[in-house]
Amino acid sequence: xxxxxxxxxxxxxxxxxxxxxxxxxxxxxxxxxxxxxxxxxxxxxxxxxxxxxxxxxxxxxxxxxxxxxxxxxxxxxxxxxxxxxxxxxxxxxxxxxxxxxxxxxxxxxxxxxxxxxxxxxxxxxxxxxxxxxxxxxxxxxxxxxxxxxxxxxxxxxxxxxxxxxxxxxxxxxxxxxxxxxxxxxxxxxxxxxxxxxxxxxxxxxxxxxxxxxxxxxxxxxxxxxxxxxxxxxxxxxxxxx
Amino acid sequence: xxxxxxxxxxxxxxxxxxxxxxxxxxxxxxxxxxxxxxxxxxxxxxxxxxxxxxxxxxxxxxxxxxxxxxxxxxxxxxxxxxxxxxxxxxxxxxxxxxxxxxxxxxxxxxxxxxxxxxxxxxxxxxxxxxxxxxxxxxxxxxxxxxxxxxxxxxxxxxxxxxxxxxxxxxxxxxxxxxxxxxxxxxxxxxxxxxxxxxxxxxxxxxxxxxxxxxxxxxxxxxxxxxxxxxxxxxxxxxxxxxxxxxxxxxxxxxxxxxxxxxxxxxxxxxxxxxxxxxxxxxxxxxxxxxxxxxxxxxxxxxxxxxxxxxxxxxxxxxxxxxxxxxxxxxxxxxxx
Numbered sequence: 190x191x192x193x194x195x196x197x198x199x200x201x202x203x204x205x206x207x208x209x210x211x212x213x214x215x216x217x218x219x220x221x222x223x224x225x226x227x228x229x230x231x232x233x234x235x236x237x238x239x240x241x242x243x244x245x246x247x248x249x250x251x252x253x254x255x256x257x258x259x260x261x262x263x264x265x266x267x268x269x270x271x272x273x274x275x276x277x278x279x280x281x282x283x284x285x286x287x288x289x290x291x292x293x294x295x296x297x298x299x300x301x302x303x304x305x306x307x308x309x310x311x312x313x314x315x316x317x318x319x320x321x322x323x324x325x326x327x328x329x330x331x332x333x334x335x336x337x338x339x340x341x342x343x344x345x346x347x348x349x350x351x352x353x354x355x356x357x358x359x360x361x362x363x364x365x366x367x368x369x370x371x372x373x374x375x376x377x378x379x380x381x382x383x384x385x386x387x388x389x390x391x392x393x394x395x396x397x398x399x400x401x402x403x404x405x406x407x408x409x410x411x412x413x414x415x416x417x418x419x420x421x422x423x424x425x426x427x428x429x430x
Numbered sequence: 431x432x433x434x435x436x437x438x439x440x441x442x443x444x445x446x447x448x449x450x451x452x453x454x455x456x457x458x459x460x461x462x463x464x465x466x467x468x469x470x471x472x473x474x475x476x477x478x479x480x481x482x483x484x485x486x487x488x489x490x491x492x493x494x495x496x497x498x499x500x501x502x503x504x505x506x507x508x509x510x511x512x513x514x515x516x517x518x519x520x521x522x523x524x525x526x527x528x529x530x531x532x533x534x535x536x537x538x539x540x541x542x543x544x545x546x547x548x549x550x551x552x553x554x555x556x557x558x559x560x561x562x563x564x565x566x567x568x569x570x571x572x573x574x575x576x577x578x579x580x581x582x583x584x585x586x587x588x589x590x591x592x593x594x595x596x597x598x599x600x601x602x603x604x605x606x607x608x609x610x611x612x613x614x615x616x617x618x619x620x621x622x623x624x625x626x627x628x629x630x631x632x633x634x635x636x637x638x639x640x641x642x643x644x645x646x647x648x649x650x651x652x653x654x655x656x657x658x659x660x661x662x663x664x665x666x667x668x669x670x671x672x673x674x675x676x677x678x679x680x681x682x683x684x685x686x687x688x689x690x691x692x693x694x695x696x697x698x699x700x701x702x703x704x705x706x707x708x709x710x711x712x713x714x715x716x717x718x719x720x721x722x723x724x725x726x727x728x729x730x731x732x733x734x735x736x737x738x739x740x741x742x743x744x745x746x747x748x749x750x751x752x753x754x755x756x757x758x759x760x761x762x763x764x765x766x
Contacts, residue, residue, distance in 0.1 A: 272601030278446035290435035
């Protein structure tokens with residue numbers, strides 16, 4: 190298996206505060222890799238380190254074998270931030286067109302791809318409306334579409350389903366599974382247990398430390414528990430069974 | 431390439447966000463008009479009382495904009511108390527003595543100059559000629575150029591600074607930087623997008639001031655445009671730079687008294703020649719000083735390119751400096 194993202198002994202400080210403690214992780218191409226942890230556990234910081242928005246204080250981050258941050262690698266992934274990160278005056282289509290143009294896509298490619306991702310997130314009908322008229326869920330879906338616009342092999346999603354109703358969450362996960370089946374690598378952060386179960390492999394984070402990393406099934410069977418919640422409490426809550 | 435994408439997006443946003451576009455064009459026009467209404471009156475009419483002054487003398491000093499009323503001393507003093515007249519003229523041993531009401535220096539000055547002019551014309555008439563300007567030149571003509579520059583500067587600073595700030599608060603800056611765009615492309619995109627818009631803004635504001643409000647204009651309209659556009663770009667680069675130090679829109683507004691207001695004092699609206707040297711140095715650090723000086727040069731003195739090119743280069747220098755600092759400041763959001 191090839192490695193999409195490689196983090197070697199990463200530590201990171203904000204000023205004097207250490208937020209990441211010696212994290213090692215490898216994300217293989219074609220898997221859905223979950224970062225599970227309570228808020229403040231360092232999920233978003235890890236994501237920013239992967240995407241080159243932060244340079245680690247210690248350690249090396251590599252994307253497709255190249256050390257980050259590297260401008261060349263910025264094309265290789267799609268990123269969906271925790272905030273919707275959309276221009277509310279612009280229409281859905283104009284937002285996508287703008288993000289697409291940053292990846293050097295030809296006008297024709299942009300057109301085709303735009304309609305494709307709009308259809309994917311079920312926003313074709315609303316694409317000509319300005320984003321400030323969208324509901325929260327529609328904005329989330331448009332953000333997802335924007336991260337997929339350039340057909341990346343790797344997508345990094347920071348809490349993609351926060352504040353989204355169960356039906357929509359299901360449809361986003363169906364989409365993620367379909368992308369994975371097409372060979373796309375997906376890294377997703379979450380603090381929702383049932384979402385964690387849908388990941389191929391999981392890293393459990395707490396206080397900037399990686400507590401455990403494995404498939405959801407093995408994490409559960411190792412502790413002889415039946416739910417992710419118990420696994421999470423075991424590692425994350427500090428309660429020993 | 432990416433710069434073009436950012437420019438296109440900003441212009442699209444302007445098209446959708448009519449309110450910001452209107453703020454940048456309509457608001458300066460409105461305020462300029464108000465200033466014009468206030469300042470472009472004929473010089474204030476003054477009124478003085480003549481106490482114990484011969485009739486023929488009263489007639490000889492009466493002139494346009496100055497009424498002289500013969501009064502009793504007591505009546506005149508009461509009127510002075512209530513500031514209903516601006517001065518009281520008496521003769522003491524055959525020498526005219528004027529007691530000014532004195533609470534408004536502008537009015538006092540007007541009374542003095544009018545009276546002096548009338549008196550001197552009686553003895554030895556002087557022909558007044560103007561090297562620059564004309565006898566018609568009013569207060570608004572003098573402050574007009576600085577005001578045009580100031581309003582362009584102010585509104586571009588606010589709108590440009592706030593939109594760059596919003597880019598950060600709504601998360602789009604992070605999203606943008608997680609794409610293959612260069613930091614410089616983001617900054618140049620902003621300069622380009624707003625720059626194109628400010629060309630339109632400058633044309634409208636300068637044309638309105640000169641052709642509608644009829645501000646005194648001795649120079650080349652294109653020079654005026656060049657300077658206003660450069661001022662707008664300086665304001666934009668300063669606004670976007672300053673927005674890096676603001677956490678939200680409210681904090682951005684807090685920079686107005688810090689960054690904008692002091693510049694007004696050095697823009698030539700108030701004379702600075704007599705000030706201490708270190709105060710003048712402070713003024714020399716402010717972009718508006720140069721912009722206003724260049725505009726006055728062009729509009730009042732019909733200056734040629736050679737005489738205001740230094741100011742133009744300084745404005746370009748300011749823009750380059752602020753832009754470079756802004757590109758560096760963005761490192762905070764992405765080290766690359």
